[in-house]
Amino acid sequence: MAAPRDIVRAAAGNEVSYSLSVSPTATFHSPPTGSQGGFVVGSLAMRAAAAAKQLKPFNTEDIKILLLENVNQTGRDILTAQGYQVEFLKTSLPEDQLIEKIRDVHVIGIRSKTKLTPKVLKEAKNLLVIGCFCIGTNQVDLDYAAKHGIAVFNSPFANSRSVAELVIAEIITLARQLGDRSLEMHRGTWNKVSNKCWEIRGKTLGIIGYGHIGSQLSVMAEAMGMTVIYYDIITLMAIGTARQVPTLEALLEEADFVSLHVPETAETQNMISTKHFERMKNGSYLINASRGTVVDIPALIKAMRAGKVAGAALDVYPNEPAANGDYFVNELNTWAEDLRGVNNIILTPHIGGSTEEAQRAIGVEVAEALVRYINQGTTLGSVNLPEVTMRSLTLDEPNHARIIYIHQNVPGVLRKVNEILGDHNVDKQISDSKGDVAYLMADISNVRTEDIKEIRDSLDSLSSRLLTRVLY
Numbered sequence: 001m002a003a004p005r006d007i008v009r010a011a012a013g014n015e016v017s018y019s020l021s022v023s024p025t026a027t028f029h030s031p032p033t034g035s036q037g038g039f040v041v042g043s044l045a046m047r048a049a050a051a052a053k054q055l056k057p058f059n060t061e062d063i064k065i066l067l068l069e070n071v072n073q074t075g076r077d078i079l080t081a082q083g084y085q086v087e088f089l090k091t092s093l094p095e096d097q098l099i100e101k102i103r104d105v106h107v108i109g110i111r112s113k114t115k116l117t118p119k120v121l122k123e124a125k126n127l128l129v130i131g132c133f134c135i136g137t138n139q140v141d142l143d144y145a146a147k148h149g150i151a152v153f154n155s156p157f158a159n160s161r162s163v164a165e166l167v168i169a170e171i172i173t174l175a176r177q178l179g180d181r182s183l184e185m186h187r188g189t190w191n192k193v194s195n196k197c198w199e200i201r202g203k204t205l206g207i208i209g210y211g212h213i214g215s216q217l218s219v220m221a222e223a224m225g226m227t228v229i230y231y232d233i234i235t236l237m238a239i240g241t242a243r244q245v246p247t248l249e250a251l252l253e254e255a256d257f258v259s260l261h262v263p264e265t266a267e268t269q270n271m272i273s274t275k276h277f278e279r280m281k282n283g284s285y286l287i288n289a290s291r292g293t294v295v296d297i298p299a300l301i302k303a304m305r306a307g308k309v310a311g312a313a314l315d316v317y318p319n320e321p322a323a324n325g326d327y328f329v330n331e332l333n334t335w336a337e338d339l340r341g342v343n344n345i346i347l348t349p350h351i352g353g354s355t356e357e358a359q360r361a362i363g364v365e366v367a368e369a370l371v372r373y374i375n376q377g378t379t380l381g382s383v384n385l386p387e388v389t390m391r392s393l394t395l396d397e398p399n400h401a402r403i404i405y406i407h408q409n410v411p412g413v414l415r416k417v418n419e420i421l422g423d424h425n426v427d428k429q430i431s432d433s434k435g436d437v438a439y440l441m442a443d444i445s446n447v448r449t450e451d452i453k454e455i456r457d458s459l460d461s462l463s464s465r466l467l468t469r470v471l472y
């Protein structure tokens with residue numbers, strides 16, 4: 001029998017044999033746990049699918065998964081309960097080690113640190129799917145992944161509340177200079193001060209990026225008596241009495257506290273730099289829990305030393321250490337030591353989403369998406385492929401196979417695919433595209449082993465093919 005990865009990913013030209021030593025009705029493997037549908041911490045939706053046929057052209061134990069960056073136990077449990085081989089590491093990996101490991105796996109689970117660049121993904125010949133156990137997906141080259149038939153999933157809002165709560169804490173902490181007072185006490189110095197310490201009631205919070213986190217923050221800030229304004233590139237409904245302002249400059253000129261909640265994109269690179277600090281109110285505050293590239297940190301240090309900015313809280317940095325215990329020094333970011341010497345600055349090690357609640361929820365959400373994709377091929381929630389789903393095949397539908405054909409979105413493909421499938425009974429078929437990539441799923445009935453091999457080989461020979469999978 002060919003290695004399972006060949007069956008799962010079937011690189012073009014590979015000689016592939018199929019494990020239909022018995023009929024497709026009998027070859028699918030029930031999850032080994034005895035839990036319903038194989039999902040230990042399953043959501044209601046997953047449990048409702050208990051009678052669904054598990055579509056796997058492979059033995060689950062042959063699926064290799066690498067989980068980096070201390071993915072939560074909930075996610076590990078779901079994946080191991082499926083019988084997959086799960087390797088778990090607490091840290092991210094240096095690029096050379098990552099390349100070594102990624103060659104071998106079908107699935108990789110990461111958080112915000114692991115950079116999946118074209119250089120790394122080029123080596124990932126067996127990779128089917130990437131799970132980002134976080135919100136941000138800027139660390140993955142989504143386009144490269146899509147064009148190589150690799151799906152990417154994330155958790156779009158399970159840690160949003162945790163970030164918003166951290167920012168609320170930081171607003172008061174900065175306004176009262178709590179970080180400095182606490183450090184002084186730790187060093188044995190009593191320093192009772194009211195000069196330039198403020199209540200937050202009646203102050204204006206300017207939120208840049210009014211998405212999941214920004215809007216959640218808006219609600220809490222208003223509840224504490226703040227006035228909220230926000231700037232976003234799209235027009236968004238204001239929550240409560242918050243008000244959208246038309247430009248970034250308008251926000252900077254009006255806000256006492258500025259908090260950033262934008263993704264890392266080309267447009268948000270150094271979005272707050274010298275000229276923006278100049279527009280801010282004297283004695284205002286800056287909070288960045290989005291991405292480290294969004295703020296020009298040397299410019300922030302200057303603005304703080306000049307007294308223009310009275311305090312700042314940073315949770316994210318352009319270069320972050322790979323593991324706990326690593327040093328945050330100039331070798332990592334040239335200005336690190338200067339930053340540490342500034343007054344009233346809260347520096348946290350990218351903990352915005354690091355709560356038990358958030359990490360547990362993310363573990364479940366992303367692991368379930370991975371299992372659905374591996375076993376059923378459905379892409380709901382994928383951030384780089386079209387979202388396609390079809391009712392699962394059930395145990396009452398024997399001799400069925402599910403064809404998944406990920407292909408270039410060019411004219412004429414469907415005609416060719418349907419020529420190949422035309423001799424069979426296509427029960428259901430769905431196709432959607434996103435940019436240059438399209439995803440086609442078809443369930444066909446009364447298939448024999450030879451049919452599956454023939455269909456597979458024919459699809460693989462099409463020039464539009466990015467990836468073919470056959471699940472049964």
Ligand SMILES: NC(=O)C1=CN([C@@H]2O[C@H](COP(=O)(O)OP(=O)(O)OC[C@H]3O[C@@H](n4cnc5c(N)ncnc54)[C@H](O)[C@@H]3O)[C@@H](O)[C@H]2O)C=CC1
Binds near residue numbers: 136156265268315354
């Ligand atoms: N510190 C931490 O641990 C965490 C950090 N994050 C970061 O926070 C970011 C925001 O998260 P969410 O609120 O969930 O994202 P979201 O996608 O719900 O909202 C982002 C908002 O920013 C807006 N936006 C995009 N480009 C912009 C620009 N150039 N100018 C103004 N607005 C712009 C979008 O239109 C959108 O409304 C994530 O992309 C991630 O990088 C997310 C979770 C945890």
Ligand SMILES: O=C(O)C(=O)COP(=O)(O)O
Binds near residue numbers: 112113351
């Ligand atoms: O969810 C995000 O985008 C975050 O920034 C949190 O990242 P983390 O899971 O803590 O590496």
